[in-house]
Amino acid sequence: MLQHAPTLTRLVGELKKLPGIGERTALRLAFHLLKSPQNLGSLAEALVQVQERVCACSVCFALTEQDPCPICTGSRDSSVICVVETSQDMLALERSNAYHGSYHVLQGAISPLHGVNPDDLRIKELLTRIEQGTVEEVVIATNFTVEGETTALYLARQLKPLGVRVTRLAHGIPLGSDIEFVDPATVQWAMKGRSEL
Amino acid sequence: MFVKQVWLEQYRNIQTACIQPARHLTVLYGSNGQGKTNFLESVYLLGNARPFRSAKVPDLICHDSKAAAVRGSVLSAGIESDILLRLEQNTRRVTVDGKAIQRAADLHGKLAVVIFSPDDTAMVKLGPETRRRYLDRSLYASDAGFLQDYHSYYRILKQRNALLKTNQQEGLDLWTEQLAEAGIRLMDHRQRYTDRLNHLLQQKYQQIAGEQEKVALIYQPDVPCPSEENRVETLQTVLNNQREQDLRYKTTGRGPHRDDLTFLIGGRPLKGFGSQGQQRSFVLALKMAELDHLHETFGEMPVLLLDDIASELDLERMKNLLSYVRQREVQTLITTTDVTPFLPVLQQDSKLFRVEEGRLTYEGNGTP
Numbered sequence A: 001m002l003q004h005a006p007t008l009t010r011l012v013g014e015l016k017k018l019p020g021i022g023e024r025t026a027l028r029l030a031f032h033l034l035k036s037p038q039n040l041g042s043l044a045e046a047l048v049q050v051q052e053r054v055c056a057c058s059v060c061f062a063l064t065e066q067d068p069c070p071i072c073t074g075s076r077d078s079s080v081i082c083v084v085e086t087s088q089d090m091l092a093l094e095r096s097n098a099y100h101g102s103y104h105v106l107q108g109a110i111s112p113l114h115g116v117n118p119d120d121l122r123i124k125e126l127l128t129r130i131e132q133g134t135v136e137e138v139v140i141a142t143n144f145t146v147e148g149e150t151t152a153l154y155l156a157r158q159l160k161p162l163g164v165r166v167t168r169l170a171h172g173i174p175l176g177s178d179i180e181f182v183d184p185a186t187v188q189w190a191m192k193g194r195s196e197l
Numbered sequence B: 001m002f003v004k005q006v007w008l009e010q011y012r013n014i015q016t017a018c019i020q021p022a023r024h025l026t027v028l029y030g031s032n033g034q035g036k037t038n039f040l041e042s043v044y045l046l047g048n049a050r051p052f053r054s055a056k057v058p059d060l061i062c063h064d065s066k067a068a069a070v071r072g073s074v075l076s077a078g079i080e081s082d083i084l085l086r087l088e089q090n091t092r093r094v095t096v097d098g099k100a101i102q103r104a105a106d107l108h109g110k111l112a113v114v115i116f117s118p119d120d121t122a123m124v125k126l127g128p129e130t131r132r133r134y135l136d137r138s139l140y141a142s143d144a145g146f147l148q149d150y151h152s153y154y155r156i157l158k159q160r161n162a163l164l165k166t167n168q169q170e171g172l173d174l175w176t177e178q179l180a181e182a183g184i185r186l187m188d189h190r191q192r193y194t195d196r197l198n199h200l201l202q203q204k205y206q207q208i209a210g211e212q213e214k215v216a217l218i219y220q221p222d223v224p225c226p227s228e229e230n231r232v233e234t235l236q237t238v239l240n241n242q243r244e245q246d247l248r249y250k251t252t253g254r255g256p257h258r259d260d261l262t263f264l265i266g267g268r269p270l271k272g273f274g275s276q277g278q279q280r281s282f283v284l285a286l287k288m289a290e291l292d293h294l295h296e297t298f299g300e301m302p303v304l305l306l307d308d309i310a311s312e313l314d315l316e317r318m319k320n321l322l323s324y325v326r327q328r329e330v331q332t333l334i335t336t337t338d339v340t341p342f343l344p345v346l347q348q349d350s351k352l353f354r355v356e357e358g359r360l361t362y363e364g365n366g367t368p
């Protein structure tokens, strides 16, 4: 049946490229969209608009519809920069409401396995921002993976000579959890990073 | 710890089985190729979520089937848990008491298992990677925190090797530094664990072999880093000195991924100077040391699986072993092709199963 509807085949093909979507789910989604032309129209519109309007901020490289982004131009504390790997990580930090400084989105982490070198990340741009002299502290919030840790180490090496304070997000026991049920590796890390009361 | 019930569905050549092993001694007998080792493997899987033989998930699923399941009721610290493993294509999903678990570490401590099989004796003669795998696996059984450090090290190693393949010098220092730090953490685990096992080994060897010969288990790091120095720096220096060669061969030539264990008898290498019997006794003594170490860790005895034990030990040593495990209340599951040598050791509370073409048949306690 699909061979008589090449556009539908194409839609299924595009949906399948999305993470976590296989052939069957793609088909189901496509048929579901076809059933309600209204939804289909507004989805198409949303996709086009996202493509037209969303871009990376030329200062911090976060996703934004106005450049520079509202965080870079607003009343946020610009003496602190929090460095994250992706815009999603930034979103998570924003949701926490615990941070009121500015951001810098690296667009990934160093990983030779995936062909990502320091040059492929927005590190030069970060250094330029700091050389302008208004930044006092850089909080490194890359992931706690081998790649994130290595990127953090690399950044620390690059940043310290510039005379800024470099800090790393703490890691430890998840809030609201019973130590008894926390995995031993996390407990070991939490013990290493314990703080004065 | 002990296993109250094992339920298998489409697991290797066992289509379906529901077995309640005895609290003390269970003997499974049958000719070769009938499914005895497969059954032991499934019990091991309940405790570790990964097979002891190097097998991939699809190997574990019965040839004509799409999925397999291994389910067990296990008792540890007085608490009964229901562990369920679902094997499908390449995935392995584990639930404990109906709740899905994300990491292998979450299964830790529910069921500790020590297995002794003919493959283990072979490790004396095989290459370093076999002994390293043994070391890491048994270390993990008693220390879940080890896994994190293990994975970090090998991930960094993979990254460093990927960088070497691109012939880039930039960033190499960074990965070398990371590798050295993770490497020392890995080596510390291995050193501590080996020392502990070695401490327990001598007495175990005497009990099993009945001889006074001095035995030792020595950790043999590829890069020794004495504790009186800055150990990360020591390792880092060795790695840096290796740099040219690494770039030429496009792989990291030195480091804990080349570590080994040395087995000594009478101060000399077991491989060249120990008889076949001594080699078997040594490895079995090592397993008994593991048993004790797990006991120290969890406060109770792990389950002992003895695969094809009669091919490994003579009657006298086997009797010593079985009376030892009974006295220590270790739940023991044994497989054998010949049941005769076991008839004298079976007791009222033992259980005997015949294994034939993947079917397990209960035959009572085997006593007259």
Ligand SMILES: Nc1ncnc2c1ncn2[C@@H]1O[C@H](COP(=O)(O)OP(=O)(O)O)[C@@H](O)[C@H]1O
Pocket: B011, B012, B013, B014, B030, B031, B032, B033, B034, B035, B036, B037, B038, B039, B058, B059, B060, B061, B062, B063, B064, B355
């Ligand atoms: N995935 C599988 N599906 C069906 N049969 C299997 C599978 N894996 C192994 N087998 C069969 O299991 C048998 C070996 O069982 P095993 O437990 O090692 O025998 P033994 O009783 O000698 O210990 C072999 O006949 C092999 O063909």
Ligand SMILES: [Mg+2]
Pocket: B033, B036, B037, B038, B307, B308
């Ligand atoms: Mg076998």
Ligand SMILES: [Zn+2]
Pocket: A057, A058, A059, A060, A061, A062, A068, A069, A070, A071, A072
């Ligand atoms: Zn911005």
